[in-house]
Amino acid sequence: xxxxxxxxxxxxxxxxxxxxxxxxxxxxxxxxxxxxxxxxxxxxxxxxxxxxxxxxxxxxxxxxxxxxxxxxxxxxxxxxxxxxxxxxxxxxxxxxxxxxxxxxxxxxxxxxxxxxxxxxxxxxxxxxxxxxxxxxxxxxxxxxxxxxxxxxxxxxxxxxxxxxxxxxx
Numbered sequence: 421x422x423x424x425x426x427x428x429x430x431x432x433x434x435x436x437x438x439x440x441x442x443x444x445x446x447x448x449x450x451x452x453x454x455x456x457x458x459x460x461x462x463x464x465x466x467x468x469x470x471x472x473x474x475x476x477x478x479x480x481x482x483x484x485x486x487x488x489x490x491x492x493x494x495x496x497x498x499x500x501x502x503x504x505x506x507x508x509x510x511x512x513x514x515x516x517x518x519x520x521x522x523x524x525x526x527x528x529x530x531x532x533x534x535x536x537x538x539x540x541x542x543x544x545x546x547x548x549x550x551x552x553x554x555x556x557x558x559x560x561x562x563x564x565x566x567x568x569x570x571x572x573x574x575x576x577x578x579x580x581x582x583x584x585x586x587x588x589x
Contacts, residue, residue, distance in 0.1 A: 421458070421544075422485035428461045435574035436465035442576060448472050449537040452530060454480045454544060462574065463542040472540075479526035482544035486513030499563035502549070520559075523550035531581060545570045548577065555579040 428436065443466060453463040455476040463474055487510060488496050500506050504516050530539060541551070548571035553559045560567040571577055 421482070422489045423456065423482050424489065425457050428458050432458060432573065433461070433465065436462040439574040439576060440466045440468060443540070447538055448540045450475065450534060451540045451542060452477050452480070453542040454478075454482065454547070456481055456544070459542050459544065463540075466540070466542065477526060479522050480541060480543040480547050483516075483519045483546040484512070484514035487511050488513055499566065502563045502565045503561075504553075504559045504564060505561055519546075520550045520553070523547060524554055527551065527554050535581075545572070548575075551579070552577065555581075 439462070448470070449472070451463050451467060451472050451474045453459050453474055453476050455478060460476070467474060485491075488501065497508075500508055501513070502516065504520065507515065507517055509515060530541075541547075543551075549564045549569045552569040553564070560569075564570070
């Protein structure tokens, strides 16, 4: 969906509720959420009866698809679009290395600020790609979507750091 700011449909609300149930016994100190409506609604559902503070952060808004927004993946070089090393430049779509730097800056900041906290980040499938690369300390060659790094809707991944993690990416 890119940056299209649409609300969750019935299936999305159902997925958010299923995720809420999966996370019910997990201690969460803070939720950091994309400001897009579908992420906000997901965070609100997850936070039902929990009253966890929610912070909205523009750095985890979905990648800007620019001229590709709303297009089918078969109608443009989708695999190249998600190849970090090709570093393709576009008319208005966000460059992948700029996108990664934005997400890495976000991660560096939350690790510094909330290093002893259990943080739930509610974002988008595209955001899950640089997050996985960051915590795995590896950016695979080729299409990062084909590398299996993208999370599905309401899918949860868990990452942790140790005290020796280098924060300068």
